[in-house]
Amino acid sequence: MGLLIIDEEHRFGVKDKEKIKQLKSNIDVLSMTATPIPRTLHMSIVGIRDMSVIYEPPQNRRPVQTYLLEYDIEVIKEAITRELEREGQVFYLFNNVENIIKKAEEISNLIPEATVAFAHGKMSGRELEDIMVDFINKKIDVLVCTTILESGIDIPNANTIIVENADRLGLAQLYQIRGRVGRSDRQAYAYITYKRDKMLSEVADKRLKAIKEFTEFGSGFKIAMRDLEIRGAGSILGEMQHGHMDEVGYDMYCKLLDEVVKEIKGTEVIEEQDVQIDLSLSSYLPSEYISDNNQKIEVYQNIALCKSDEEIDNIKEELIDRYGKLPHEVENLLEIARIKNLCRKLGISKISQKDKSIVFHFQMESFQIEWVDLLLEKFRNQIKFSPGKEPYITYKIESPVKISERIYDFINVLLKKYERKLICK
Numbered sequence: 001m002g003l004l005i006i007d008e009e010h011r012f013g014v015k016d017k018e019k020i021k022q023l024k025s026n027i028d029v030l031s032m033t034a035t036p037i038p039r040t041l042h043m044s045i046v047g048i049r050d051m052s053v054i055y056e057p058p059q060n061r062r063p064v065q066t067y068l069l070e071y072d073i074e075v076i077k078e079a080i081t082r083e084l085e086r087e088g089q090v091f092y093l094f095n096n097v098e099n100i101i102k103k104a105e106e107i108s109n110l111i112p113e114a115t116v117a118f119a120h121g122k123m124s125g126r127e128l129e130d131i132m133v134d135f136i137n138k139k140i141d142v143l144v145c146t147t148i149l150e151s152g153i154d155i156p157n158a159n160t161i162i163v164e165n166a167d168r169l170g171l172a173q174l175y176q177i178r179g180r181v182g183r184s185d186r187q188a189y190a191y192i193t194y195k196r197d198k199m200l201s202e203v204a205d206k207r208l209k210a211i212k213e214f215t216e217f218g219s220g221f222k223i224a225m226r227d228l229e230i231r232g233a234g235s236i237l238g239e240m241q242h243g244h245m246d247e248v249g250y251d252m253y254c255k256l257l258d259e260v261v262k263e264i265k266g267t268e269v270i271e272e273q274d275v276q277i278d279l280s281l282s283s284y285l286p287s288e289y290i291s292d293n294n295q296k297i298e299v300y301q302n303i304a305l306c307k308s309d310e311e312i313d314n315i316k317e318e319l320i321d322r323y324g325k326l327p328h329e330v331e332n333l334l335e336i337a338r339i340k341n342l343c344r345k346l347g348i349s350k351i352s353q354k355d356k357s358i359v360f361h362f363q364m365e366s367f368q369i370e371w372v373d374l375l376l377e378k379f380r381n382q383i384k385f386s387p388g389k390e391p392y393i394t395y396k397i398e399s400p401v402k403i404s405e406r407i408y409d410f411i412n413v414l415l416k417k418y419e420r421k422l423i424c425k
Helices: 014-021 038-045 073-085 100-110 125-136 171-178 202-213 219-231 250-265 293-304 309-323 328-346 370-382 403-424
Strands: 003-007 028-032 065-070 089-093 116-119 142-145 158-163 189-194 276-278 348-354 357-362 383-386 392-396
Touching (some): 073 158, 073 189, 100 142, 171 189, 189 202, 276 328, 293 309, 293 328, 309 328, 328 403, 370 403
Antiparallel strands (some): 348 357
16 A cells, blocks of 8 residues: 545544554555644644645535524524525534434424425434435435534535534534535525524634635635634644643744754754844834734734735735724834844844934844944944944934934945845855
8 A cells, every 4th residue: 555545634533543544654645624623734834744725616616605693593494495495405404413303393393395304423324325315316305414414415406504503513513514515506505503692602703703704715724724723733743633832822832843843854943033122112003903902912923923024014904904094003013023024134133222322232143343334434423333242333313313214224234235245155
């Protein structure tokens, strides 16, 4: 055996996958799924596994129109009736085996003209097969079933799905379940419902909002990314398929894991320099601009992870698109992110402001003594050089020009020399 293909990878536990791989060592493994579990996705992102994404849907498919709402019997009745009127069929997901017969009777009484049947995992294989054959042959209009329909069911004529108590299901599960409809050129509809007046947990709320938000084709990858954010990546070597990063936070976890992967591959790991900026500038995300604290943290993290002007520009565009015109405090925050990136290039470890002076601290190994001559030539007596283990240069500013402009003036002198040196090398 040379190649192992695992379809619907998210359905297999860690032990199952390891047992399969032990059939023969050193084989190639291809795992396929619309919604990878957080750990599998994370392993792909950090380079432990290779990943390919197929975005193109089969021909003539349409995205499923998704509604997220409190359970409303009138809406359910209208949704089923509308589907039957266009001679289609309906999946009704009710994930409770004990009460599924009662639920099927309730639907039958609600829409007397519909033929209603039920299916669940405790039925025999023969019973399930007979029910599915009748459903395929259009002898059943509404199939009330548990999550057994999650994968492997392809019935083009079933184009409405109703999910009851959706807050009890996982994000990847919901995405797979929604994928049971919309498997033809007809418009399909998904009604994702939860109990009226129920107080949803924060995690359940995030899951339901994500399934409503990501409806376009190729959303499985985005859904899996959101699941990764909500649940965590899990243990790379153990059996946990979520969590395992609360102590250090996701970004630090990725950074540490990335360093380990590089070491194993024999790639040199260069420790990223932290740049401190201490200026009399208001640089933060005002509550009037972004009120949600979780969103604020996410934006702060995204800005901190920017490594180029292009990435900062992308965040700027996204902020304007989502929240409107940038306040000057947010402009300053992005400006500082740009300055930090330039400082890393030059080996500047800290920039601080003291009265009418800006002090630039350098790492000894990055400092070039000819920079002092260049700066003196440009700024004359505004420059004062202090040698030592950590050399620093004091730049006296006199005019009330924006402080970031003065910093750029200073840095640009060094960058010209730095870039010339790179070209020479």
